[in-house]
Amino acid sequence: MSTDYKDTVFLPKTDFPMRAGLPKKEPEILQHWADIGLFEKLRAQSKGREKFTLHDGPPYANGHLHMGHALNKVLKDVINRSQQMLGKDAHYVPGWDCHGLPIEWKVEEGYRERGQDKDEVPVVEFRKECREFADKWINIQIEEFKRLGIEADWEQPYKTMNYQSEALIVKEMGKFLMNKGLYMGTKAVLWSVVEKTALADAEVEYHELKSPTIWVRFPIASSNDKLLDGASIIIWTTTPWTIPANRAVACGAEFEYVVYEVTELGENSIAKVGERLVLNRELAEQVKIDAKIEAWTEVGTVSDLSNVKIKHPLNGLEGADGGYDYEVPLLNADFVTNDAGTGFVHIAPSHGADDNELGRQHGLEVPMMIDEAGVYYDHVPFFAGSCVYTQEGKAGDANGRVIKALIESGSLLAKGSMRHSYPHSWRSKAPLVFRATPQWFISMETNDLRDKALKAIDDTRFIPEKGSTRLYKMVEGRPDWCVSRQRVWGVPLPIFMEKKTGEPLRDQKVLDRIVDAFEQEGGDAWFNSPPARFLGNEYNPDDYEQIQDVIEVWFDSGSTHSFVLEARPELKWPADLYLEGSDQHRGWFHTSLLESAGTRGRAPYDAVLTHGFVLDNKGRKMSKSLGNITAPAEINAKYGADILRLWVVASDYSQDLRVGDEILKYQADSYRRLRNTLRFLLGSLDGFNDAERLPVEQMPALEKWVLHRLTELDAIVRQSCADYDYHAMFQALHNFCALDLSAFYLDIRKDTLYCDGVDTLERRACRTVIDTLFDALTAWLAPILCFTTEEAWLARGKTDEAESVHLRTFPVVPADWKNDTLAERWDNVREVRRVVTGAIEVLRAEKKIGSSLQARPAVYINRPELLSAIGDLDMADICITSQIELVEADAPQEAYRLNDVDGVGVVVDSAEGNKCERCWKVLPDVGSHPNAEGTCSRCANVLSRAS
Missing domain, CATH: 3.30.2320.20 (Class I aminoacyl-tRNA synthetases (RS))
Incomplete structure (x- = not known):
């Protein structure tokens, strides 16, 4: 009859539960942090330490958090917590972009739903509603960020709409005004007729659009090549409405151009037998098919395209009162390709970026053709009142009217349609137009801004490195920075323009008065104050026009370093790190670089880290229409925030990240392995105290090997933190727990822990090492599993050392624990095992x-x-x-x-032999110990000493 020895075995004992219950437990831990004032304690504890400043790129205050927000903020939190635990002062100030069209658009939607006319609402009242809208969402997002475990200065975040922020944004813009880097120019900018404003590149997305296509004759008026007499240059375009603004045609210097004479037409062709067409040889055959031309003869290759003059295709149009009776030049341009079209490009400087630049180089007119609503101005011959796109973003009548006029003037060779990628507003989803408007620009050449920015890129560390090349190419080829917007919810441009000269007033005293007013009242002061308040006694307000444009929001966010890093003594300038998604190479990284390089001669950051985008589990972009959205709040409710945090670091965040239920279940399994490791360590430490601790030199080889592994992990952790590579850090820690501990060391030592006597050297050594393991793992994992490690730390009851695991620093692992010879020995032993x-x-x-x-x-x-x-x-x-x-x-x-x-x-x-009733080993001596029936000698000895 067997004896029950269950109560004599030292089984693990802990209150740390196997089932995490994170959705319920995490809010309790958040409350614990609030109760002890964790953020304040961190600040007090780290006072005087080396500062680490990760400057927060401002999210937009207009909706609940999505997975992109979660990825971004969790990664920032992991970095800040790890830098704090490395012994630095990682004071993290979160911030928000508050101005701009998305909020203005939402407030206007409310007006439209109520049947109100936004233009009848006083500007200051409208701005007040925008401010309240932003504040509402900031408060909501703060709570949602807190739920993810983000530790930050939530009581004092920065907002671009704070009065102090608006004053300093104006001050920064004033620097460009004073150094003449800011100027007004007429340029073609991407314009939304729905939102009635110019858009930055970062506000543009591309969607498929069906457009009419036309092939248009430009009759040659004069040239140096007799072959061109009586011929027409043919262009192809998908924007017929831009033809009235034509001021030139471009060609490629390296292409072969040929004159073809039409000899036979196909059915429904509107070409003419006997006419001569000039085309790029490589594209001619496709034009022949598109124009339904059955046959033509090659007259000859053009030898000289210099000094060619061409008639406008609407030349002689009846009803246009001679408005198009002029000639335009043929110009070489490097943007002309032979990918599609005819080899010639129609140039409308008012309606294209390349067109505008080519026109500027050659002194072409940049006519003002369409207004902010996408309608031709009254002065446009023949087409006055025609609409390109309606206020609903639908195609207007302009394309049709132009095509009809080309037919009437005999200039249309062919027409068709095609689907192609076309720029749209990311808010209204409506197609955009390039439109020449008076805008305010920061010059990339004045004050050597481009060169300063490029040098700053060379001086910055990029993670991954390819980000440097990407940003360099963007800055190297970018046009001047358009910093004006024709809206009201934003920081006003601090400009008075002299009516007589058209020049902006550059007076530091005036700027200082504007800054002072904004510090007291914010940007509203610009709209509700008489100009004399700013102009003072030196200038007559009647002589000046007060500009009513606002500063584009990318300048706002690009200036945050001035009113956050420089203005707050707890931070430092430049920042150690800027961290955002890879799209911010053309957004926040870019504009921050230009603003800082233009005012301070260098970037506002020492390093830039980029992460990928969040996709669904099939690699698709998340969208409501696909029904594939995974929201952070849903993950918190189902799995807990620590699972979301684990997903961030377990993924290679330098690439796009996939997320979905199956992926999260996998991360939950990984989490359980880590949690069970911590639980086993806690259970095995029941009753452990310093009196039981064993010096390293007395430990068995297996324990010394574990300590050696800790030196390796310590090096990995510290290097990973230096590289901001938490993916590598997590993989190392996870594999250590799963392979080195659970499947090897702890598996071997369970018998020692459960069945050896409490005073044996092996058991004391094991428990000493487990205590060391617990301290190290809870610290190393704390930045990642911020809730679980806190729960484990509190369960260990070591609050006399630190009220929170997050008030600790990474442990100092003694260098003499490292033993490569011992490690090699155990590698061989594990092969045999x-x-x-x-x-x-x-x-x-x-x-x-x-x-x-x-x-x-x-x-x-x-x-x-x-x-x-x-x-x-x-x-x-x-x-x-x-x-x-x-x-x-x-x-x-x-x-x-x-x-x-x-x-x-x-x-x-x-x-x-027989099975020991206590340790379950099968040994020959079992049953030979009368004082401990059915046990082996080891267990019998333990029992006799216990009695």
Whole structure:
């Protein structure tokens, strides 16, 4: 009859539950942090330390958080927490972009729903509604960020709409005004007729659009090549409405141009037999097909395209009152390609970026053709009042009217339609137009801004490195920066323009008065104050026009370094790190660089880190229409924020990240392995105290190997933090817990922990190492699993050392724990162990044995280095068998082997003896100890000492 020895075994004991229950537990931990004033304690604790400043790129205050927000803020939090635990002062100030069209658009939507006319609402009242809208969403987002475990200065965030912020934005813009980097110009900018404003590149997205296509004759008026007499240059365009603004035609200097004479037409062709067409040879055949021309003859290759003058295609149009009766030049341009079209490009400087630049180089007129609503001005011949796009973003009548006029003037060679990628507003989703408007620009050449910005890029660390090349190319080829918007919810441009000269007033005293007023009242002061308040007694207000445009929001966010980093003594300038999605190479990274390079001669950051975008589990962009959106709030409610945080670092965030239920379930499984490791450590430390602690020099080799592994992990953790590579850090920690601890060290030492006497050297050594492991792992994992490590720390009851795990620093791992020779020895031992455990698993799968303790493997080894590594180690304990036999010989043919482990074979027999009722080992001496019936000698000794 067996004896129940259950109560004599030292099983793990802890209040740390196996089931995490994170959705319920995490809010309790958030409350604990609030109760102890964690953020304030961190600030007090780190006062005087080296500062680490990660400057927060401002999210937009207009909706609930999405997974992109979660990825971004969690990654920032992991970095800040790890830098704090490295012994720095990582004071994190979150911030928000508050101005701009998205908020203005939302407030206007409310007006439209109520049937109100926005233009009848006083500007200051409208701005007040925009401010209230932004504040509402900021407060909502703060709570949502807190729920993700983000530790930040939530009581004092920065907002671009704060009065102090608006004053300093104006001050920064004033610097460009004073150094003459800011100027007014007429340029073609991407314009939304729906939103009635110019858009920055970052506000533009591309969608498919069906457009009319036309092939248009430009009759040659004069040239140096007789071959061109009586011929027409042919252009192709998808924007017929821009033809009235034509001021030139472009060609490519390296292309071969040929004159073709039409000899035969196909059905429904509107070409003319006998006419001569000039085309790029490589594109001519496709034009022939599109124009339904059956046959033509090649007249000859054009030898000279210089000094060619061409008639406008609407020349002689009846009803146009001679408005198009002029000639335009043929110009070489490097943007002309032979990918599609005719080899010639119609140039409308009012309606294209390349067109505008070419026109500027050659002094072409930039006519003002369409107004802010996308309607031709009254002065436009023949087309006055025609509409390009309606206020609903639909195609107007302009394309149709122009095509009809081209037919009437005999200039249309062919027409068709095509679907192509076209710029749209990311808000209204309506198509955009290039439109020449008076705008305010910061010159890339004045004050050498481009050169300063490019040097600043060279001086900045980019993670990944390819970000440097990407940003460099953008800055190298970018046009002047358009910084004006024709809206009201934003920081007003601080400009008075002299009516007589058209020049902006550059007077520092005037600027200072504007800044002072904004500090007291914000940008509203610009709209509700008489100009004399700013102009003072030196200037007559009647002589000046007060500009009513606002500053584009990218200048707002690009200036944050001035009113956050420089204005707050707890931070520093430049920032150690800017971190955002890879789209911010053309957004925040870009505009911050230009603003700072233009005012301070360098970037406002030392390093830039970019992460990818969040996609669904199939790699698709998330959208309501696809029904594939995963929201942070849903993950928090179902799994807990620590699972979301784990997903961030377990993914390669330098690439696009996928998320979905299956992926989150996988992360939840990884989390359980980590949690179970912490739980086992906690349970094994029940009752542990300093009196039990054993010096390292007295520890067995296995414990010394674990300490050596900690030195390796410490190096990985610190290097990963320096590289901001938390993916590598997590993988190392996860593999250590899963492979080195759970599947090896702790698996081996369970018998020692459960069954050895409390004062044995092996058990004391093991518990000492486990205490060290717990301290190290909870610190290293704290930046990632901020809630779980806090729960474990509180369960350990070491609050006399620190009220929170986050008030700790990473442990100092003694350098003398590192032992590469010992590590090599254990690598060899583990090779042998893998073969043994593999052989036992085969028998277990065949149901020939149950527990590995029922096995007695004979291990055949013919490699001296393996036998030397084993030495005096107890391989039965290491392989978790009751008995083991080591044989220095070649293994018999029937032995179990592993292909990747040479020289080791295993034959498994059943262990001899009886099963110990206490430790379950099968040993010959079981039953021979009358004072402890049914036990082995080890267990009998433990029981006798306990009694």
